[in-house]
Amino acid sequence: MSDIDEMEIDHVGVPSDIAFSSEGKGKKMSKANLPVSAQDTLPWVEKYRPDTLDDVTGHEDILQTINRFVESNRLPHLLFYGPPGTGKTSTILALARKIYGAQNLRQQVLELNASDDRGIEVVREQIKTFASTRQIFGGVAGKGDGLGSFKLIILDEADAMTSTAQNALRRIMEKYTANTRFCIIANYTHKLNPALLSRCTRFRFSPLPITALRKRVDHVIEAEGIKITDSARESLLTLSRGDMRRSLNVLQACFASSTPLDASGRPTPTQPHEEITDEHIYDCIAAPHPSDIQQIMNTLLKQDVTTSLRTIHEIKTNKGLALADILASLSEELCSLEVPKQTMVVWLEGLAEIEWRVGSGGSEGVQTGGMAGVVRNGVRVMKNK
Ligand SMILES: Nc1ncnc2c1ncn2[C@@H]1O[C@H](COP(=O)(O)OP(=O)(O)OP(=O)(O)O)[C@@H](O)[C@H]1O
Ligand SMILES: [Mg+2]
Numbered sequence: 001m002s003d004i005d006e007m008e009i010d011h012v013g014v015p016s017d018i019a020f021s022s023e024g025k026g027k028k029m030s031k032a033n034l035p036v037s038a039q040d041t042l043p044w045v046e047k048y049r050p051d052t053l054d055d056v057t058g059h060e061d062i063l064q065t066i067n068r069f070v071e072s073n074r075l076p077h078l079l080f081y082g083p084p085g086t087g088k089t090s091t092i093l094a095l096a097r098k099i100y101g102a103q104n105l106r107q108q109v110l111e112l113n114a115s116d117d118r119g120i121e122v123v124r125e126q127i128k129t130f131a132s133t134r135q136i137f138g139g140v141a142g143k144g145d146g147l148g149s150f151k152l153i154i155l156d157e158a159d160a161m162t163s164t165a166q167n168a169l170r171r172i173m174e175k176y177t178a179n180t181r182f183c184i185i186a187n188y189t190h191k192l193n194p195a196l197l198s199r200c201t202r203f204r205f206s207p208l209p210i211t212a213l214r215k216r217v218d219h220v221i222e223a224e225g226i227k228i229t230d231s232a233r234e235s236l237l238t239l240s241r242g243d244m245r246r247s248l249n250v251l252q253a254c255f256a257s258s259t260p261l262d263a264s265g266r267p268t269p270t271q272p273h274e275e276i277t278d279e280h281i282y283d284c285i286a287a288p289h290p291s292d293i294q295q296i297m298n299t300l301l302k303q304d305v306t307t308s309l310r311t312i313h314e315i316k317t318n319k320g321l322a323l324a325d326i327l328a329s330l331s332e333e334l335c336s337l338e339v340p341k342q343t344m345v346v347w348l349e350g351l352a353e354i355e356w357r358v359g360s361g362g363s364e365g366v367q368t369g370g371m372a373g374v375v376r377n378g379v380r381v382m383k384n385k
Contacts, residue, residue: 044252045245048220053094056087057244058212062203066095075099075147077173078183079197082205085245088185091205092154099147108148113156123165123172127153131176151180158184159191166193173199207242217247226255228276235281254280288321293329300375308372316368323364327355327371334375343378350374 050056053063069075080088100108110130116122131151155161155169170193173182184200186192214237221228228236228251236254240247258274259267282289288296292315299311315321331351335344354362354370 044220044224044248048216048223048248050087050090050094051097053091053098056091056094057215058208059087059091059203059205062091062205065203066091070095070098070147073147075150075181077177077181077200079189079192079200079202080183080185080205081187081189081202083207083243084187085243086205086208087244088205089156092183092185096152096154099152104148109152109154111154111156114160119162120164120168123161123168127169127172131172131180149179152183153180154183154185156185157187159186159188163193166196169193170195170199208244209242210237213237213240213242213244213247216244217251220248220251224255226251226276227258227273228254229278232276232278232281235278239281239285239287250281250284251276253284257284286321286325288315288319288325288329290329292319292321293326293333296326296330297333297375300372301379305372305376308376309369312368312372323368323371324355324358327351327358330371334378339378340382343382346378346381347374350377 053067056063078092080092082088096105096109110127112122112126131153158166161169169182173196182200184192184196189197189202214233217233217237220226221233232254236247236250240250254276255273257280258276259269260271260274262268278289296312296315299308303311312326316323316326331348334347334351351371351374354367354374357370358364358367
């Protein structure tokens with residue numbers, strides 16, 4: 001089901017005077033007002049999906065430009081691209097709601113994403129039928145002759161469209177420009193047809209800075225009444241690496257796992273939750289704890305290979321870590337050391353090679369040995385200088 005459909009369902013039976021802007025919070029029908037059962041099962045990424053452009057954090061320059069387009073009643077074809085979980089889909093849905101109002105979304109907006117069939121027939125038929133019919137709703141009050149009179153076609157995850165379909169789209173975009181605007185959303189632009197790219201105004205959604213993640217995560221922490229230590233919150237933000245979806249999913253998983261258990265080991269959701277700590281966060285993300293990485297690095301740098309391998313094996317077994325997770329954190333940690341350039345080159349080159357081998361199906365045990373060999377080689381280069 002598309003996001004548009006979900007939104008429609010959310011508002012079934014909702015009085016028409018409901019405000020969808022950030023003002024008038026009292027009247028606002030947000031997903032937080034859903035019945036308790038629905039609230040509990042709704043993933044937080046959906047429950048806290050921004051309703052308005054003001055709720056989208058980070059990307060200030062992009063939002064400013066988009067707001068200027070709306071104010072001046074001018075909207076070009078748009079292309080949003082960037083890594084996952086940075087707010088591309090949320091921004092276009094909030095923009096559509098701002099232009100048309102929630103009631104007219106279904107009539108004015110066609111959203112197709114990768115779960116829909118988007119071969120050549122769909123582009124030819126579905127988009128053509130939607131784009132070629134005249135609109136009969138005037139958009140939000142006072143905007144009937146402005147942007148509200150345009151239809152919006154959102155092609156989410158467009159990098160998954162076949163190239164024949166992308167080619168067919170070029171002509172359709174030009175033909176229906178009089179009454180239709182397209183918003184193409186993709187993770188990678190190199191998978192899109194260059195001629196399609198040149199028809200759109202591009203906006204790159206870069207990974208969100210920690211301040212933007214913090215703003216939204218703090219909002220959710222407050223709204224859900226979560227107890228979390230400062231250090232756990234900082235770890236969550238750092239480990240999310242600019243992906244808001246990831247930070248909200250991890251927070252929800254940690255919150256669920258902090259439910260106290262009764263004597264028979266069953267969760268008791270009515271009792272106050274335990275405070276979320278660093279341990280919860282690292283366990284949930286399955287990222288190695290900094291102290292474990294420190295221990296692995298020390299043993300590799302200072303002890304012989306047999307002892308190092310035994311220590312690494314113990315840590316991996318006790319903490320349930322995979323070599324791939326250790327490699328990423330270990331290389332970050334090694335890069336922060338002050339060592340001769342030659343040593344650094346041996347480490348970086350070697351670890352990159354091991355990561356590639358692990359990714360292509362190399363044996364975990366053999367590659368762990370390989371990692372130990374690479375680090376020791378770097379140390380030997382250092383000693384021979
Ligand atoms: N900039 C943001 N401000 C507020 N919330 C955000 C932001 N970015 C992402 N989110 C949250 O993360 C969820 C996922 O965001 P969204 O679907 O917009 O990501 P996306 O960029 O379209 O990712 P993908 O490329 O994987 O489709 C949203 O439901 C929202 O809760
Ligand atoms: Mg998306």
